[in-house]
Amino acid sequence: MNKPEPNARRSPAFEAALVALLFVTAGVGGVAYGARSWMPELASRHGAGIDAMLHYLLVTVGALFLAGHLVLGYFIWRGGGRRQIGLRMASHKTELVLSIALGLGMLLIAEGGVIAIGMPVWTEYFGATPPSDAVTIEVTAQQFAWNVRYPGPDGKFGRTDPRLMDDALNPLGRDRSDPAGADDVITTNEITVPVGRTVRVQLRSKDVIHSFFLPNFRVKQDAVPGMTPEVVFVPTREGEFELACAQLCGLAHYRMRGFFNVVSPPQFDEWLRKQAATAN
DSSP states (O other), X not given: OOOOOGGXXXXXXXXXXXXXXXXXXXXXXXXXXXXXXXXXXXXXXXXXXXXXXXXXXXXXXXXXXXXXXXXXXXXXXXXXXOSSOOOOOSOHHHHHHHHHHHHHHHHIIIIIHHHXXXXXXXXIIIISOOOTTOEEEEEEEETTEEEEEEOTTTTXXXXXXXXXXXXXXXXXXXXXXXXXXXXXXXXXXXXXXXXTSOEEEEEEESSSOEEEEEGGGTEEEEEOTTOOXXXXXXXXXXXXXXXXXXXXXXXXXXXXXXXXEEEOHHHHHHHHHHHHHTOO
16 A cells, blocks of 8 residues: 655645744734834933834834734635635625725824824924023034034134134134134033933034934934034933944944933033133
8 A cells, every 4th residue: 555645644724724823923923022122211301202103103013013914824724724716705896995995094004193193203303493591512523523512601602614624633623713712612522411401402514424313312313514404302311321323424433432411400510611611
């Protein structure tokens, strides 16, 4: 008697069940993996809105991802044992209406929710007018450092001239004959701001495109040569945080790292006074 072929020992229904289980496992495993905490500890006011938008996306996309895998697994399990093609279950019109409805539902969930949550955050981040007591900071990026300038007690930045730039002695090209710049405070790779007070960062670049990135504050903005984009945000937690460049700006990109210090208002005033006393 001839022995049956190995593949004949497994029924189509059993194989379909295994494939269905594979899809279900992939769906459940993917959702479990994505449900972890991905973001660093929040330290800004507007960042709560950004986190809410990201959580909304993760939950909705995760639910759709899981539902798709479960439904696909179910169909494979139910239909895998068939030995002939079944009858058409829905008319062409029903399929068309269902496809359009599902597409509009996806659009409403994916875009509508993000717009509803994200527009107030966008307005606060880019469209809001900074208050009069905002701390204004000019940050000029270059390969591979952050040049930081505060206006000093007079609240005015001094003039700069690209022809005066010298990476060793005058990286910002300050015009030292301008009295408005006599008290400007300049640091490298270090920013200090007061907690609970609006911070206004004016970005510049001396060479290529860099990206001003503060993960804990949910702040990321490109510094583009010839442009002066701004970011406005409010720190809500004291501490020392990392400032990174999120653009691959050259071979030593990895060295372009700074520190963003958030201190109490009295500590900031004292720090700024000492820096201004030693300026120039």
